[in-house]
Amino acid sequence: MGGRQSRHRPSAAASTVSSSQQQPPGPAQPAGYPPSNVYGPPAHYYPPQPGTYVSNGQLYGGWRPPYPQQPAPQYPGAPPPPGAPPPPFPHVGPARPAAPSGSSAAPAPEAGPAQELTQTATIRNAVNLKKNTLEVTPLPGQPNKLAISFTFDASQPCAVTTFVMATEEPARGCRLAPSKQEPAPPVLYEKGLGLKFPPAGAGAETAAQHVIDMSLYEESQLLTSSRDTFPLVIRLETVTDKGRREGHNLQELSPGGEQQPWVQSQTTFAVLHREEDGAYAVRAVKQKIWVEGVSYELQEIYGLEQSVAAARADDPDNEERLCVICLVNERDTTVLPCRHMCMCHECAQELRKQTSKCPICRNQVESLLHIKMYKGPKPAPQQAMTERQVADARAANAAVEAAVAASAPGGPSGSGSAAQPAAAAAAAAATTLV
Amino acid sequence: MAVDQLPRRIIKETQRLLSEPVPGISAAPSEENLRYFNVIILGPDSSPYQGGPQHKPVRFLTKIYHPNVDKLGRICLDILKDKWSPALQIRTVLLSIQALMSAPNPDDPLDENVARHWKTNEVDAMNTARQWTAAHAQPA
Numbered sequence: 027m028g029g030r031q032s033r034h035r036p037s038a039a040a041s042t043v044s045s046s047q048q049q050p051p052g053p054a055q056p057a058g059y060p061p062s063n064v065y066g067p068p069a070h071y072y073p074p075q076p077g078t079y080v081s082n083g084q085l086y087g088g089w090r091p092p093y094p095q096q097p098a099p100q101y102p103g104a105p106p107p108p109g110a111p112p113p114p115f116p117h118v119g120p121a122r123p124a125a126p127s128g129s130s131a132a133p134a135p136e137a138g139p140a141q142e143l144t145q146t147a148t149i150r151n152a153v154n155l156k157k158n159t160l161e162v163t164p165l166p167g168q169p170n171k172l173a174i175s176f177t178f179d180a181s182q183p184c185a186v187t188t189f190v191m192a193t194e195e196p197a198r199g200c201r202l203a204p205s206k207q208e209p210a211p212p213v214l215y216e217k218g219l220g221l222k223f224p225p226a227g228a229g230a231e232t233a234a235q236h237v238i239d240m241s242l243y244e245e246s247q248l249l250t251s252s253r254d255t256f257p258l259v260i261r262l263e264t265v266t267d268k269g270r271r272e273g274h275n276l277q278e279l280s281p282g283g284e285q286q287p288w289v290q291s292q293t294t295f296a297v298l299h300r301e302e303d304g305a306y307a308v309r310a311v312k313q314k315i316w317v318e319g320v321s322y323e324l325q326e327i328y329g330l331e332q333s334v335a336a337a338r339a340d341d342p343d344n345e346e347r348l349c350v351i352c353l354v355n356e357r358d359t360t361v362l363p364c365r366h367m368c369m370c371h372e373c374a375q376e377l378r379k380q381t382s383k384c385p386i387c388r389n390q391v392e393s394l395l396h397i398k399m400y401k402g403p404k405p406a407p408q409q410a411m412t413e414r415q416v417a418d419a420r421a422a423n424a425a426v427e428a429a430v431a432a433s434a435p436g437g438p439s440g441s442g443s444a445a446q447p448a449a450a451a452a453a454a455a456a457t458t459l460v
Numbered sequence: 461m462a463v464d465q466l467p468r469r470i471i472k473e474t475q476r477l478l479s480e481p482v483p484g485i486s487a488a489p490s491e492e493n494l495r496y497f498n499v500i501i502l503g504p505d506s507s508p509y510q511g512g513p514q515h516k517p518v519r520f521l522t523k524i525y526h527p528n529v530d531k532l533g534r535i536c537l538d539i540l541k542d543k544w545s546p547a548l549q550i551r552t553v554l555l556s557i558q559a560l561m562s563a564p565n566p567d568d569p570l571d572e573n574v575a576r577h578w579k580t581n582e583v584d585a586m587n588t589a590r591q592w593t594a595a596h597a598q599p600a
Binding site for chain 1: 467468469543546547
């Protein structure tokens with residue numbers, strides 16, 4: 027029935043990501059996965075990150091190719107099986123001392139997770155561009171130039187750079203190579219919530235620099251994107267705690283340069299289209315984050331936001347938060363690859379014995395992802411947002427290799443304290459940001 | 461059967477069916493077995509079943525002239541068969557059956573004769589269905 031499914035709207039507040047690591051087949055690898063070298067990214071590989079991170083309201087899993095790929099020959103630079111086997115998937119384990127953003131407490135992994143039930147680890151996302159705030163508007167008096175504006179949150183001082191017709195090079199630290207228009211100098215921000223780009227103070231001048239110069243490109247060029255090339259790319263970069271201790275700072279960054287392990291960033295990829303009235307409009311189609319040398323693609327989890335909102339409202343009979351099967355336990359398990367969070371982990375285990383179809387969409391279940399929910403204090407009133415439908419079903423068909431859940435009930439200003447209990451409780455709540 | 465032996469889901473579904481009934485549908489658990497429901501679906505307006513309540517437990521007990529229901533009252537509905545999902549509830553299943561009464565699907569028939577009738581002369585078939593409704597479905 028369609029009516030049931032309509033409840034599960036995509037929500038920007040919650041996302042998963044697949045990690046760019048190719049997973050060597052390990053004991054915990056969910057059954058049914060193709061050999062990882064078939065789907066793995068063609069050109070880059072990073073050793074698995076065993077750490078546990080806490081983030082501010084987004085879920086992350088692993089990077090995977092945005093389009094179905096031909097089975098590619100294994101990239102020469104792909105990892106040889108190292109002498110010491112990498113940590114098994116999932117990456118839940120004791121936090122490393124060097125885990126970013128001071129997330130010292132690791133979610134306690136459950137003993138012996140079932141083979142098909144993947145646990146989550148958490149990542150703290152230091153910067154987040156709110157996808158639905160991204161806009162382009164013609165510069166006053168210069169109809170050939172589109173000014174870029176958006177709102178974002180940053181829990182650390184950050185640098186904002188914009189790129190036009192840029193190509194991402196995953197093999198080179200997700201470096202961004204612009205085609206014709208040289209990127210304008212980065213705009214530096216102190217940490218804060220709801221930050222506006224361009225900044226209010228230096229508005230006019232900065233706005234005039236961060237534009238899409240339509241005269242440089244064919245219109246057809248601007249209206250198309252390819253796998254790694256997008257008409258508009260925005261990168262928010264911060265220096266990790268570890269990086270600061272090592273003496274790195276934002277001034278070292280070159281716009282779009284190869285990203286270093288001491289940088290944590292979020293990159294938003296957007297496409298342009300024309301509205302019915304002929305005006306240009308922009309739409310964010312992909313977001314990636316860079317954490318400790320690993321690139322993750324953000325993805326939505328359908329049903330997570332409603333679930334958390336219902337939990338916060340403390341309404342025990344709200345079905346939005348309850349497992350669709352038993353109607354008793356809270357939802358904590360997401361079906362992959364379709365990303366419907368609709369079950370408790372007990373029913374999910376039971377379901378696996380009877381069917382391999384998602385209860386919501388009836389697509390094949392490849393694996394289950396157990397997300398531990400953090401029932402934190404009520405967040406500050408959220409900004410209303412109109413959520414774009416991100417029904418990227420085709421993209422969801424690719425294997426999601428790892429996923430990481432995250433939370434920060436307070437937002438950057440309070441996240442230092444608020445995130446700690448979250449981590450200690452092995453928790454993941456979403457919806458505060460985005 | 462004692463209520464405390466029932467799965468919580470059945471109790472919850474029952475409570476909600478009673479407290480927030482679906483328009484045009486009444487559903488009450490059978491006294492002998494709380495897993496069985498006695499259901500009355502009012503024939504949807506502008507369907508040939510209008511005015512006639514139809515009883516059934518995912519099987520029509522009332523005789524009904526419908527291409528997707530056979531002589532025994534069995535229903536041909538995908539969500540009861542291969543498209544079943546545990547996310548479906550009694551409420552949603554009943555809504556689907558109500559919708560099937562509004563929109564018969566003679567292209568995927570259970571009763572070939574009724575379906576042929578429906579496809580060759582829909583007006584006449586609807587008239588027959590109306591007669592059956594008047595004859596078999598007792599007013600509430």
